[in-house]
Amino acid sequence: TISFEGCVAQLYIFTFSGSTELILLTVMSYDRYLAICRPLHYVSMMSKGTCITLMAGVWGIGTVNSLINTLLVAQLDFCGPNLVQNFLCEIPPVLALSCSSTYLSEIMVYTADIILGMGNFLLVILSYCLIIITILKIQGSEGKWKAFSTCSSHLAVVGLFYSSIIYTYIQPTSALLEKKNKPVSIMYALVTPTVNPLIYSLRNKVIKAAFCEFV
Numbered sequence: 001t002i003s004f005e006g007c008v009a010q011l012y013i014f015t016f017s018g019s020t021e022l023i024l025l026t027v028m029s030y031d032r033y034l035a036i037c038r039p040l041h042y043v044s045m046m047s048k049g050t051c052i053t054l055m056a057g058v059w060g061i062g063t064v065n066s067l068i069n070t071l072l073v074a075q076l077d078f079c080g081p082n083l084v085q086n087f088l089c090e091i092p093p094v095l096a097l098s099c100s101s102t103y104l105s106e107i108m109v110y111t112a113d114i115i116l117g118m119g120n121f122l123l124v125i126l127s128y129c130l131i132i133i134t135i136l137k138i139q140g141s142e143g144k145w146k147a148f149s150t151c152s153s154h155l156a157v158v159g160l161f162y163s164s165i166i167y168t169y170i171q172p173t174s175a176l177l178e179k180k181n182k183p184v185s186i187m188y189a190l191v192t193p194t195v196n197p198l199i200y201s202l203r204n205k206v207i208k209a210a211f212c213e214f215v
Helices: 002-035 041-047 048-074 093-096 103-137 141-170 178-201 206-214
Strands: none
Touching: 002 041, 002 048, 002 093, 002 103, 041 103, 048 093, 048 103, 093 103, 103 141, 141 178
């Protein structure tokens, strides 16, 4: 059981977290692109000031996107039964409960999907296309593997996150598959964030050494 105010707050935090992660994954792919494709310029192009600017942009865009979508949902009418068909409050299942027009909210959700979702996804794909082209030009299999290994953790996280997000948010509210979407929501809301630290830690030499000793 959750209050309307609590549901709105949860929706804001969840939307903010999701949108900032989408942009952050793109920034990370750009970082990998510079490290592999332009290694001699990496230090100057990814300076401390650049990193601060990028992170401020990530948080700023995430805040604006979440605020707009949350305010639109908060203005809707809910006549009951107010049973959210999910284990948390997020936009699609909450919109399905409204007895007023959700047209504007759905338009904003689709706009965010296109700009933040598909836009960032295409930028990630572009970065890795350039990275793959560069790796193929490297002489020797050891050099190629070393370059590819720097991207493996990021690729794994991108695959997990985008596959579940795209599946859920490309569907219109009227076509929401309640029982089918719950496990998918659990995947990107709980499983992916939990697995993220493990995936990135596996590239840490100290962690790998400790893991090998434990096994």
